[in-house]
Amino acid sequence: MTPSGPPPPALEMRGIVKRFGATEALAGVDFTLSGGEVHALLGENGAGKSTLMKILSGALHPDGGDMRLDGRPYHPSDPGVGRRGGVAMIYQELTLAPHLTVEENIALGREPHRRGFLRRTEVRRKIRETLDFLHHPEIDLDARIAALGMGARQIVEIARAIMDRSRILVMDEPTSSLTREDMDRLFQVIRKLREDGVGIVYISHFLEEVKEAADRFTVLRDGRVAGAGRIAETSLGDIIRLMVGREMNAFFPRTGRVSGDVLLSVEDMKGGAMALPVSFDLRRGEILGLAGLVGSGRTETLRTIFGLDPKEEGSVRFAGKHAPSGKPWARIEAGVGLLSEDRQGEGLALSLSIKDNLTLSRLRPYRRLGFLNDSLRRSAAAGWIDRLKIKSTGPESAAGGLSGGNQQKVALARLLHQEADVLLLDEPTRGVDVGSKSQIYSWMDRLAAEGKGLLFVSSYFPELLGVCDRIAVFHRGTLVAVRPADGWTEERLLAAATTGKAS
Amino acid sequence: MKRSARLTSLINLMAPFLGLILVVLIFSLMPEVQSRFLRAGNLKAVATQSVIVALGALGMTVVIISGGIDLSAASNIAFTSVIVAAAVNAGIPPVLAILAGVALGGLIGLTNGLLITKLKLVPFIITLGMMGIARGLAKWLAHNQKIDAPLSWINELMAKTPHPPWLLLAPGVWLMIVLAIAMAVVLRKTVFGRHVFAVGSNEATARLCGIRTDRTKIMIYALAGLFCGLAGVMEFSRLTVGDPTVAVGLELDIIAAVVIGGGSLSGGAGSILGSMIGVFIMSLLRNGCTMMGWPNYIQEIIIGVIIVAAVALDRLRHRA
The missing domain is CATH 3.40.50.300 (P-loop containing nucleotide triphosphate hydrolases)
Structure with a gap:
């Protein structure tokens, strides 16, 4: 349905089903992401966005459907497998340890070592390269996270996510705690990553910002795909209609009420x-x-x-x-x-x-x-x-x-x-x-x-x-x-x- | 449904009792001590030995139910025992000396409560600091030595044989019993008691329900301080001197008694009856072990095991 060229897409999710007890959180969702594109995933609270992304990361297991990374089958058993497969997540609430330094945070859990001894020079070089690549060489490797602003923390989070060359980056509400200035810096980084061929899933409730950042969009509603397309060719009003278009079936009693003093x-x-x-x-x-x-x-x-x-x-x-x-x-x-x-x-x-x-x-x-x-x-x-x-x-x-x-x-x-x-x-x-x-x-x-x-x-x-x-x-x-x-x-x-x- | 709920609550009530019965059973079956252990005279002595820890535990139970801790309890006891001794020594009438001791104990508790709520620091830190401060004050006041005081009727409060023999138990023991009943009623039947449980169970909910949580906490620590003051009076009564180095580490015995009796260090659970049983389990063990001629370290090991076992059993019971 969208032109994505002859090579297989970076990520392909087909007919994903997920049930929690009697409720069907996802009822056969298709989602594709090419390298070098920013794909906005939209929908109201409870539409199934986080469930779909948790399945992608390996935190949840689907009850049906198929996933492929670069055409190869992908069935992550836990988020560690997902990360090694090249899928990195950046969550709404940042996951950095505030008492540790930038270097320690980025290297956490994958410190290169020789017989148990850290090889710090090598780590620091790699981190420097990553931050330079993100156009943020000003971030001090020895600064404690608690001393950084929200925007800089976001960059550190991204650096951690891409340092081992992730092919797919999921950003869940990345701007909810950022100032306008930090947001612009973030968008620059997103463009840079896109040029580098990284596929980005961008989840946000702020539609104007989605217009600014994304190439394509998919709208989820009640666990199904309500619509998808190119952002540039779709109006905000159309997207909102796709997100909302639901039958009103709840019953709201209303007796004759009169407003008083x-x-x-x-x-x-x-x-x-x-x-x-x-x-x-x-x-x-x-x-x-x-x-x-x-x-x-x-x-x-x-x-x-x-x-x-x-x-x-x-x-x-x-x-x-x-x-x-x-x-x-x-x-x-x-x-x-x-x-x-x-x-x-x-x-x-x-x-x-x-x-x-x-x-x-x-x-x-x-x-x-x-x-x-x-x-x-x-x-x-x-x-x-x-x-x-x-x-x-x-x-x-x-x-x-x-x-x-x-x-x-x-x-x-x-x-x-x-x-x-x-x-x-x-x-x-x-x-x-x-x-x-x-x-x-x-x-x-x-x-x-x-x-x-x-x-x-x-x-x-x-x-x-x-x-x-x-x-x-x-x-x-x-x-x-x-x-x-x-x-x-x-x-x-x-x-x-x-x-x-x-x- | 109703029946099983009632049965569960009965079991909950009985569980600390079972521990007490077990301890009594073990020693009364030991041929070496069986003849002496269950004698009225011995039990009387155990009761008297329990008074100080029991009074401390009455306050500590309230503190622990509210989700707090009072590490300054033992220092407070030493401090007030010195105060009472100094007062008696200075010729102040015994009634006033006792009142001064209890009031100053309450003042230390009040200070704890004010610091905890106004500085918004955890009780562990504040009372850890107060533990050192009160101990230091006691030594300073006593010029780092024991204060001798002339004998007065205060010393009869903890006498092994009470003065009018028809009392059967030392006046301090009676006081302990009356106060324990009073505190049980306060915790179960009064508004203050409900507020203590609410603050300990979930402080945010308590605030949401309009409980003045700060004021409640200040009252809790002040009350605990008053009980320490009274325990200090009993300490002086027992020793007949004011000793600033007495009762070191006793706060841990007090806390252990509350915990053995079902008090939860995360707050919201505990009872006076349970804590009193905890006190008696520990004193009976000490008494029995001494009679057996077992060395001190054996007692320490046994009590350590009992603390861990009691809490583990409690956890198991609540999960079921």
């Missing part, structure tokens, strides 16, 4: 982890969606409102009142609750019981002179287990033993039990089965109908469009636009989240 008002608020200040209002009876890519500042906004991240600028007001202390306990007293995106690491105390997890944020009703009435607590927990249909052996069973969906229901039940007025929900349906999902949607609707205000962070556009009254879109730390939900479509959300411009 302003409940939460955020003005020029900037937290320690946020790039730029943001302003918006949340009204009673309203669900306000926060859309954007991972790392675009949505989670940081919620955490700053809740006082988990320090607020540096601006103000947060609840129901017109200034909220002086920014600590989470004061927020909870002001009627705010947060559901963490990190259910296991932060959301729940896994070794404690459902009863403890559920009641921890509001022990007051069970307290008399500092003592807790345990039977009252148990029956309250049992009530919520019943209402949310949490599958468990009872209020005393440990939260860690529940399935993901049921754990999430416990975390949600805590906010309900807390009787929070403002609910900050960070990816409440992530990793949750379909049945639990629709239950969570209907609870959200019910809470809004009761006059509470909900901030809803999600990376899944259909649920934002289905559940929210208004949607705000974030792009690289800035709030691009806030509009009523019917002023958005999936295409528009995706365009605003990936380009930073609302249409």
Whole structure:
């Protein structure tokens, strides 16, 4: 389908199938890469990009399909085999050891030696050559990684990947932590590698950057190839349509909700982890969606409102009142609750019981002179287990033993039990089965109908469009636009989240 | 389902007991000591010998459940024993001397808590530093020698035969029992107790649920310090002098007792009953080995094995 000349392509993947339990993550994917081309692999979260690349690296084994490198069969049993076969991966989160030097990092795991003694002169010469080749001779071999900027670290990572002459380089979101200047330097390196005949798979959510860097593209959607072609001949709009074009089949209940007074008002608020200040209002009876890519500042906004991240600028007001202390306990007293995106690491105390997890944020009703009435607590927990249909052996069973969906229901039940007025929900349906999902949607609707205000962070556009009254879109730390939900479509959300411009 | 859950919790509760029963059984079957080991007099002596470690373990249990550690416990005990001796020596009434000892022990714990939360350093480092500081302060105060003090009723707290004989056990033993019950209630039945478990199980969750984690931790270390202060009073009562070099390494015995009793060094698990059983397992072993005439090093080896075995068994049980 694409002209790639008479020699076999550098990489050929045919009919790749991968199943996780009952779900088919990849349902027969074809992907080819020639030497000297940059091939963008695109798709929404969960489309199957990382699964496909993990199969390429050898970290996962396919359930079907065939892979060839330069026409020869390639079946890596683990990433080490993949690397020796000439396939190098550069992951989103850099994998360098910060305390070691540039030289030590690049040489790590393949130090040339003679009878166990390092041959440092030879290593250093090879590293110098590689860095010169990348046009970055200024990087000091003896500098510690921790002392380098993100851009230089990226170059070191690439140097490590290409030093043993990799033929195929996979770059997963390489620019997500780079400044514009570092990005330009990275693109120069990519062009240099392409001239040298290296095939590059380029994964990114930032479509404009893909336009700049890539030659060809393949779009994955729900584990299948939705389309492929040459970047120069395709418009951004067409690519977005390929990524999104999905049937809407989830059910989003919506009772007659009326937005009331302003409940939460955020003005020029900037937290320690946020790039730029943001302003918006949340009204009673309203669900306000926060859309954007991972790392675009949505989670940081919620955490700053809740006082988990320090607020540096601006103000947060609840129901017109200034909220002086920014600590989470004061927020909870002001009627705010947060559901963490990190259910296991932060959301729940896994070794404690459902009863403890559920009641921890509001022990007051069970307290008399500092003592807790345990039977009252148990029956309250049992009530919520019943209402949310949490599958468990009872209020005393440990939260860690529940399935993901049921754990999430416990975390949600805590906010309900807390009787929070403002609910900050960070990816409440992530990793949750379909049945639990629709239950969570209907609870959200019910809470809004009761006059509470909900901030809803999600990376899944259909649920934002289905559940929210208004949607705000974030792009690289800035709030691009806030509009009523019917002023958005999936295409528009995706365009605003990936380009930073609302249409 | 319910039945098996109840059975599991019963087994969990019984497991440290089984260790205690095993130790008692072994020594009561040894022909050499069988006649003396289970005698009331001997058990009384064991109880009295356990008081200092037990008081330390009451505080340490709370600290360990919260995911922390207090390495300064033994130094704190030596420090407060010197304080009490100096106070009695200076003619201060015994009640006030005791109060001063307990309060200063609490102050050291409070300092630990403040440093841990304000400097945001791990408890291991802060209390390691405090271990040296408190020990040094004790030696400085005592001019590097023992402080003699006139006998007072404080010394009867740890007497082998209690003063009014109807008490049966030394007043210190009774105090230990009452405080252990009180602490068990605090941990299981109060808001503070729930907060301790929550902080130890997952500090991020605790913060998310509006628990003032810093304040909770400061209270935990201050409480542990108070118990060390009281243990220091008992140390003085037992020795009748204030000795700044006493109880070196005792913090490890205290930690071992908590760990044998099911306390998890990663936090979130532990109980007062378990820790008290841990204390008695160790003192009965020491007592039995001494009676057998076994050298000190044998005791050390046995206790070392027991610590590792207890934790390994605990791990196994939780996995099942």
